[in-house]
Amino acid sequence: MKNTVRRSLVLILVIAMFFAGMGILLAQFIIKGPDWVTNKADRHIYYNGAIINAGEIQDRNGVVLAYSENGERHFNESESVRKATLHTVGDTTGFIATGIHKTYSARLTGYNLFNGVYNLKKHGQGNNIILTIDSEVCALAYEALNGRKGCVSVYNYKTGEIECLVSAPTFDPENKPTDIDTDESGKYDGIYLNRMFSGLYTPGSIFKIVTSAAAIENIPDIYSRQFTCKGSYEMGGGKVICNGTHGTISFEQALGYSCNSAFAQIGELLGNELMTQTAEKLGFNKDFSVGEIDVNTSRFDLSKAVAIDLGWASIGQYDTLVTPTHMLTLMGAIANGGTAKMPYVIDKMTSPAGTTTQKTIVSNCKTIKLEEDTANKLKSLMRVNVNKYYGDSRFPGLSICGKTGTAEVSNGEPHAWFVGFSDDPSFPYAFVVILENSGSGSSNAIPVANTVLQKIKATKN
Ligand SMILES: [Zn+2]
Structure with a gap:
């Protein structure tokens, strides 16, 4: 009797182990299947580590950006299109980690979980x-970047479609420079990075939008308060320097003049905790992705901050870093009454026979939590910025809400920023422009934003 029980137990154990083994194998197949198939040893898809046979990559108008022909991979016939779309399309060897060629290689090469490379x-x-x-x-x-490093992106804040995405420096994938690895001049710095997704930048004054959101939600009389700027503001034994001497000004004027003294005072009124709480509600220190493309995490951390650090953090300096994708989505949230649509770059995938195999569904961004009332107040403030301070004449025919930034950095000239959106239901576009080491945001980034928005407007007519 005892033996029978023991035998049964052994048998059950053997069966259990068999199923556990099958389970692990199946899980491995599902998780690693695409890697096994796109293993670079597969000569049919790859040659010398580069993709040779894969589907087409097209833009929104059906313009072919990458295709395969006679066992070779090619790109669009125009050099400027090749360079401008390189970081989105990706290179064939996968150096550009966030490019479509790398991120979606399994789908692009025809891998299918059940049919393999059928x-x-x-x-x-x-x-x-x-x-x-x-x-x-x-x-x-x-x-419009005109040789400057940085990135420009525009997305439809009603649908989430990214219509413009450019990162520089870039290169021509049909004619890749041979000195990228040996160059010491710095002209190729971060050339494989799509700055839109992977770039982490000091925000400078564009961060005043976040400080303003915290003020609107936590300082009940913020709109009736007056702030004094004597060219700088002393805090905890240190001094935050302003870009001018603004005298006695309101909250609205403080944002319009981008007054550092006033914003350091606002930060002081809020304190570390409320500033951190708002920053995190608006997407700082949170994971972010665009489709299956990982985006770097924007950082806001006052855990080691002393009083003066809070002053600098309130104006977007200190240790704070942002990705252009995060800023673009935040603009979408403000434009769209608090709820941002998730930006995306892939509209759909089609089989070689032309059937749609996958289609992106518009979704709301859950990382950014902005109250509707706060969003509307920020929108009004940003509209006043353009209307009264930067000038509507710089955006002919458009109604723009925006904020410039001139972010001080340790190496060289400041970064020039301009972020915002068109406040027009028939032209619902949000944008981000960052030009590295290029000086004032107003003088340098605004014209780039206008050029691109005018072009998009022209394509819609
Ligand atoms: Zn000032």
Whole structure:
């Protein structure tokens, strides 16, 4: 009797182990399947580590940005389009980690969980990927960067579609420079990074939008308060320097003049805890992704901050870092009454036969939590900024809400920022422009934003 029980137990154990083993194998297959198939040893898809056979990548108008022909991978015929769309499309060797060629390699090469490389073997190519970007707009944005490093992006805040996405420096994938690895001049710094997703920048004055949100929600009489600027403000034995001497000003004027003294005082009224709480509600220290593309995490950390650090943090200096994607989405949230649509770059995927295999569904961004009332107040303040301070004439025919930034950095000239959106239901676009080491945001980043917005407007007529 005892033996029978023991035998049964052993048998049950063996069966359990068998199923556990099967489970692990299946899990491995699901998790690693795409990697096994896109292993660079597969000569049919890769040659010398570069993708050779894969589906087409097209822009929103059907312009082909990358395709395979006779066992070779090619890009668009225009050099400026190739350079302007490189970081979104990605290179064939996957140096650009956030590019479509790398991030979506399994789908692009035709990998399918059940059929393996069925599509590829049957039709000679994988899925086509249709992007939301407009390659002509991207080419113009690249031209507007005029050799400067940085990035420009514009997205439709009602649908989430990113229509413009350019990161510089860039290179021509049909003619890759041979001195990228040996160059010491710095002209190729971070050339494989899509700055839109991976760039972490000091925000400078564009962060005053976040400080303003904290003030609107936590200082009941913020609109009736007066602030004094004598050219600087002393805090905890240190001094926050202003860009001017603004005298006695209101909250609205403080944002319009981008007065550092007033914003350091606002930060002091709020304190570390409320500032951190608001920053985190607005997406700082939170994970973020665009489709399956990982975006770097914006950072706001006052855990080691002394009094003067809070002053600097309130005006977007100190240790704070942001990604352009985060800032763009925050602009979308303000424009859209507090709820941002998630930005995305892939509209859909189609099989070689032309059927849609995957389509992006518009979704709300859960990382940014902005009250509707706060969003509307920020929108009014940012509209006043443009209307009274920067000038509507700098955006002919548009109604823009925005904030400039001139972020001080340790190496060289400040970064020039301009972020905002069009406050027009028939033209619902939010934008971000950052030009590294390029001086004033107003003088340098505003014209780039206007050029790109005018181009998008022209494409819609
Ligand atoms: Zn001032």
